[in-house]
Amino acid sequence: MGEVTGHEFHFDAEPYPLKFSPAETALVVIDMQRDFLEAGGFGEMLGNDVSLLRGAIKPTKAVLDAARECGLLVIHTREGHAPDLSDAPASKLARGNLETGIGDEGPMGRILIQGQPGHDIVPELAPAAGEPVIDKPGKGAFYSTELGKLLETNKIRTLVVCGVTTEVCVHTTVREANDRGYECLVLADCVGSYFPEFQRVALEMIKAQGGIFGWVGDSASAISALRAATSVAAQ
Numbered sequence: 001m002g003e004v005t006g007h008e009f010h011f012d013a014e015p016y017p018l019k020f021s022p023a024e025t026a027l028v029v030i031d032m033q034r035d036f037l038e039a040g041g042f043g044e045m046l047g048n049d050v051s052l053l054r055g056a057i058k059p060t061k062a063v064l065d066a067a068r069e070c071g072l073l074v075i076h077t078r079e080g081h082a083p084d085l086s087d088a089p090a091s092k093l094a095r096g097n098l099e100t101g102i103g104d105e106g107p108m109g110r111i112l113i114q115g116q117p118g119h120d121i122v123p124e125l126a127p128a129a130g131e132p133v134i135d136k137p138g139k140g141a142f143y144s145t146e147l148g149k150l151l152e153t154n155k156i157r158t159l160v161v162c163g164v165t166t167e168v169c170v171h172t173t174v175r176e177a178n179d180r181g182y183e184c185l186v187l188a189d190c191v192g193s194y195f196p197e198f199q200r201v202a203l204e205m206i207k208a209q210g211g212i213f214g215w216v217g218d219s220a221s222a223i224s225a226l227r228a229a230t231s232v233a234a235q
C-alpha cells in the first residue's frame with residue numbers, strides 16, 4: 001500500500017468537518033476492559049447496567065478494522081494498578097467508601113489490578129500484535145504514562161477516540177489531548193456511559209462553542225473517511 005502523504009481527507013463531524021492525514025492520525029481505544037463491560041464484573045457489581053456500555057463494542061470493532069486497514073496507529077488503554085498498589089493514590093483507593101474496591105478480590109480477580117482477568121480488554125476488541133497498550137493509573141491516558149512520547153514519536157496530530165466511560169476516562173483523556181495540541185474526534189456510538197444523560201451531555205460539551213475541546217462524529221462516517229483514504233493509498 002502506498003503512503004497517503006500529500007492527500008488530505010476529512011471526517012464528517014460536528015461542529016464542522018475535521019481534516020486529517022492518515023499518517024498523522026491515531027485511533028485510541030480507551031479502557032474497553034472486562035471489569036467495566038462484562039456481566040459479572042466490577043461495573044455491574046457497583047449496580048451499573050453494562051449493556052449501556054456494551055453497545056459500543058460492535059461499532060468500535062468496525063472502526064478498529066477500518067483503521068487497521070488504513071494503516072493508522074492503533075493504541076489501546078487500560079485503567080489499572082500494579083499489584084502492590086504503589087501507583088494508586090490513597091484518595092482513589094478510599095473513594096466511594098466501597099466494601100469491595102480497587103485492589104480487593106472481586107468477581108473477576110483483584111479489581112483493576114494489572115494481570116487480573118477483569119483488567120483485560122474484552123475479547124471482541126483484543127489488541128493486535130504490535131499495537132501499543134497503555135496502562136494508566138488515572139482517568140486520563142496522558143497522566144503518568146508514555147502516551148505523549150508515543151504520539152510525538154509517531155508525529156500524530158489527530159486522535160479518533162472510542163471507549164468508556166464517556167464522561168470519565170474519555171473526557172479526561174480528550175481534555176488532556178486538547179491541551180497538548182491534538183485534534184480529537186470522539187465517535188458517539190463508540191463511547192459509552194452507565195448514565196444516558198451523562199452520555200448525551202458529555203458529547204454536547206465536547207463540540208459546544210465551535211468544538212471547545214474536540215469534534216463528535218460516528219462510526220459510519222469515520223469508516224467511510226478511512227475507506228476513502230485506504231482506497232487512495234491502494235492506487
Ligand code: C5J
Pocket residue numbers: 030031079164165166168169170
Ligand atoms: C473509566 C471509570 N475508564 N469510569 N473509568 O472511565 O472509573
